[in-house]
Amino acid sequence: MSRFRWSLTPPERWLVTFGAATAASALAHGLVWLAAGMPSLVGPVTWRKPIVFGLSLAVLSWSLAWVLRHLPDDRGIRRQTVGLIALLSVELLLIDLQQWRGVGSHFNVATPLDTAIFNAMGLLIVLAAAILAWWTWRLLVRPLPDRPAEHLAAARAGMVLLGVGNLIGIALAAWGSTMLATTGQVPSSLGAAGNPKLTHALALHGLQVLPLLAWWLGPVLGDDRRLAAMHRAIAGYAILLGWALWQAGAGRAPLDVTGPSALVAATGALMLAWPVATAALARVTAAPPRPSRA
Template sequence: MTSLGGRPLSGSAIASSAMYVVLRQVWSAVRPVTAQQRFLWWCGALLLASGAVHAVVAALDWAPWSGAVSWRKPVVFGMSFGVLSWSAVWVMRQLPVRRWGWLPASLLGTGSVVEVALITMQRWRGEASHFNQKPAFDSAVWSVMGSVVILVAFAVALFLVWSLVRFEGTPAARIAVVAGLLAILVSGYIGFGMAGEGEAVVDATGRVPDTVVFGAEGSAKLAHAVGMHGLQVLGLLAVGLGLRLPSARAQVRLMFLAVVGYGALFASVATTAYAGLPWTAPNRWPALIGLAGAAAVVAVFVVVARRLPLGIERHRTAVMR
């Protein structure tokens, strides 16, 4: 039993309170307050809703989850671009309001919606969305998708430069944002490598591959995904640290450890992929580096989680006041 605010709580009550505080903090972090942020938020909401709807369609259809033409793509890409748009709202919440902020916000929000819309349309048409070089329409769709991704990458680069030049959040959050945006750009580079590999397979075989690998069995998809979602992992930690549990200096140290750990994990997965090895059978040193990196990230999450009861007490006290 633990006492919060003079009233003893059971373990389940503490867990429920902790979850409530965390969800409240996350919502507060991504809640839009300007027109630019609202635009991004609604783009993200639309994409997340699309991903959820197509998850239901996939469950009802009983079609294969894998393959060049599957419901997996509308679901995964909808969810991924949706959380990216909401993560960008969190980033913009910590940047000064500028009129030209519409440029990265519009490019990211519109580009994400267009990209997912094209992927979704191709699935409903029964055609492959990626690497599809059939004459006329399908080839044009694939070409537009490639151009849109470049615009999204440009928007991410603008957010990165903006965060480096003028950031108004905590030092720990700034580290998370810069590292997360850098990881997305590296992930984009891997994605363009995947596009080249996929097109090479089409040229050689005349068919769109079910999946793209580097070398014999390198999981390009996993390496791309790990980089794409670093901003969410590190951002969640930054939100947890934003409860002001440890000192500002301790927050920076913890975030730095998490960034180094996540970077090590990302490097391990990417190195293994480019070596043409499956992620389940990496070479010795990449495996050790990846395990150490994952352990560091988990350790920081544990430190933040163990301090949550103190954050709950402070939250309750602030509300009572």
Template sequence: MSLVHDRPRALWTGVRGWHRPLVAFTSVMCLWAVVCLIGLILDPRTLAGDPIWAKPLKFSISLALYAITLAWMLSRVQRPVLRRIGWWAGTIGAAASLLEIVVISIQVIRGVGSHFNVSTPTNQFFYQLMAGGVTLMYCATLVIGACLTMFSRLEDRALAWALRLGLVIALVGLSVGFLMVIPTAAQLADPTSSTYGSHSVGGDDATGGIFFLGWNTAHGDLRVSHFIGMHALQVLPLLAIALPRALGEADRLRIVLVAGATYAAVTAIALWQALRGQSVVHPDAITITAAVVAVTLAAISFVIIAVRRRHQLR
């Protein structure tokens, strides 16, 4: 009986040792996601063809995942100097993320767009404020990742490489956001344009999108690769943790490396597709071929790992 009661106590004790500002921010985002979900249900307003509360709901969920991941990463940093650097990076990252979601939510309440909106001095100020928050979050992720993956020793090689690959792919995915702020040709040609930058390539952001996600169904959309890439920092470490220890260190590492390479390929294909102005729901033969090649190579690699392991166990 005591063992049953000790398990949640031990889990709570472990979580209490995580970066408190990031854990607190995660809690706030979970609560705000519930509020946004209620708004999604009760508020009929739309923006650029999508429910107006969809964006803060998506960002709340995504930022919560990122914050708790960074808090967990910081809990594994051992050297005192790196822990102090990581603490400040995590605190700045939490504050920057809070600034971003506050701006997005204020603009939703006002009934206007937050991204790329320069229609008035107020909207332009909010957009620049949010962009500054995103940049700080990017830097915080880089610093925390470097503290753990470059300057800390992890005994689990599979997890160490999952974190390294996840960090690199995530930073690439986050970097796609910088492509979005580049003005389109139409915006450059119109000095009175109320927007500066776009999620879409080959069209505008108001031509229709996938429900909730909002990804453009008529043109290329940079948000696809942005989303896939940035969440490698959750997917790959979770894979490493989920792989049974019985597989052995070498095979767990091989699986993580193949998964990481495949994940990077999928992110690259999604970005390549968007830059060609092609919708994610209407891939052409070239895109399909690239995806099939990536999946096939991954499947062959996993088969080789399985055959090697079976041979070694004989």
């Protein structure tokens, strides 16, 4: 297994810095929320949005910096990184702007300005998703050759899941806009209690869960066992995402699990948890190093 370099390439530094800036933005809005007397975080106009989106972009940026450690640092990657940061910066600024104006940022078509901002947000996300899709393709076909196999598997699966999450988000935006135009409101659930936001979040955060698992497997397992454990975890995560889609499509709440639904959920959870437990057991049972003789 090759060791990762500690130095950062320019695109990685840019993403780490951008993540720190968006985290600082989230913190600043959190302080504003506290100073305002901690008003409700529920509803279309709430300080929750600039806080959550700022933190989400921070976590995404830091995860993408890790992903870029598996790709060559070439001119294309540098240009795309600058473009991605620019797109996400404007997205966050528009969300913050709408909150400071005291109006909703999503599905807000009350005025021509609000409509233009909402449409611009949608376009920005589509363009950002296109850059991420290109990085995913490069990661699948032309990664750096000296990366640990389980890390590369985690990066590839995480980026594929991120792409699925982006598609789900775009589909939800299109569905919400259609429902708003036809019924005058955006439903909060699919059917009786289906939660499509859970599927969106589950897909997006695979890019954090799987790399953390790759780190956890670490040196306690052999190369073949690490890769097999990572493949098992990826399969388990995919099963859980499929289960969440199934639950939402059927109009059932996430905790409404009976029969086949419970079996699928348990299978996915066990396949994801098994590598974690295996590595933990290996760490506990590993023989301590022998003291060196003077």
